[in-house]
Amino acid sequence: MRTRPLAVVLASGGLDSCVAAAVARQDYDLAWCHVNYGQRTLVRELTAFRTQAAFYEATLVLEADLAFLGHIGGSSLTDSHLAVPLGSDESHRLPSTYVPFRNSLLLAVAVAWGEVLTAKAVVIGANFLDGPGYPDCRPEYFEAYQRLIGLGTRPGTHLEIKTPLINLDKAGIIRLGLSLHVPLELTWSCYVNNDRACGRCSSCLLRRRGFAAVGVADPIAYVTDNTRPLEASPDRVP
Amino acid sequence: MRTRPLAVVLASGGLDSCVAAAVARQDYDLAWCHVNYGQRTLVRELTAFRTQAAFYEATLVLEADLAFLGHIGGSSLTDSHLAVPLGSDESHRLPSTYVPFRNSLLLAVAVAWGEVLTAKAVVIGANFLDGPGYPDCRPEYFEAYQRLIGLGTRPGTHLEIKTPLINLDKAGIIRLGLSLHVPLELTWSCYVNNDRACGRCSSCLLRRRGFAAVGVADPIAYVTDNTRPLEASPDRVP
16 A cells, blocks of 8 residues: 555656655655666666665666667767767757657656556656757656647646756756765766776766865766876866 | 759658658658567568559668667567557557657657658658557657757757648548559558458558548558458448
8 A cells, every 4th residue: 555646756867866856755656667768778777777666665667778778879879870068068059969859758658657557746857057058858848748748648647757957967966866875886977888987988077076065075986097197077068 | 963852751651651751751851760669560661662662762861779768668569578459449548559769769760760860850640630649749848859859969950840631531642642652561560460461450540531531442462361351341440
């Protein structure tokens, strides 16, 4: 017998979604949903997802496969012919790591499952402040998706999209995670590697910059050569 | 070198989407997109899709697998533990053949592919007039999805949702298909069978009623016992 409402959390295995899950579990029982979309690091992300779900003693778990996203290409995260950019991108152009319509696919998976489970919320760790500018991480995008849920689900469905991190930067997310005792050592952010994080891709840099700003050591392992400069002088992070 | 704009057509293998494709190809080159969502008749539908795509000499074809929809259940089309209802349903309740958030998933697949292809339209054969009342077939649902595309895709993307059948009933769709010389013998509508159409499920009944109203013989094969009453006296179709 469930005494609290249920929420489906989209958990990639990354830092943001794990913190979002920790926030959501204060108010909801969680159903953990992971989506494989043909990304380079899917094995590592899936491992991170499973260890996080086990840490939080998840009983409802869905691993959905959208491998076709890897076949249609259009993103350096899924197409091995495109290089993942290293370093920070200050161009304000949409980076090649953007995956076409990805959040709409992820949310559709979570909403479909949430509808079957009669869940009350779908939780996504999206944030926009110091992210790479993906259009489907903006608050107005989620408002439009909320409207879609109201029109496109079974009558009586009440699924609210929760974006608990939407107004936080990476340092704020890490601080929130620390305050909630999130197992940050179980999270994976690197866009490139499956063993030790590269430390150089835009996602690694954003994460390292966040930990540096908080003044706490990142508990995950990096390829040593790449992280040495950052460990020596955090203020020189690009 | 493409001289006409490109449209992604969601083609299930069914009658409606094949007619929608025939309408769209008057103005667009077509990219044919089929989605497996764990439905009972997926082998038959996929065969129908492939023969239609071959008939129209498709060069861009995507077969996307969303098999997880079969795992989460919630629909008699995907869950073998739930019976597909036979006969017409006049209850005005949402029938068990409703698949949770299905059109949002189908559209997300088509939009993601269309974004990569820089297509100008996504075509779906949805219609509402004498359908089973699925919420995600209503015009206001598609309007909300159009807004989502505007907010959730790469800047510069201009993908318009086209619903050429939205205001037609089944007889009207069949008439339109006949006028466009659509190979209706290559389409599959039955929710239950993979060889000869059952003739008794709600989808078969809707199709048979449509052909009866037009006064044309349905070119596909039905299980004989079920269709005999209809063939004898079309006006007695339930």
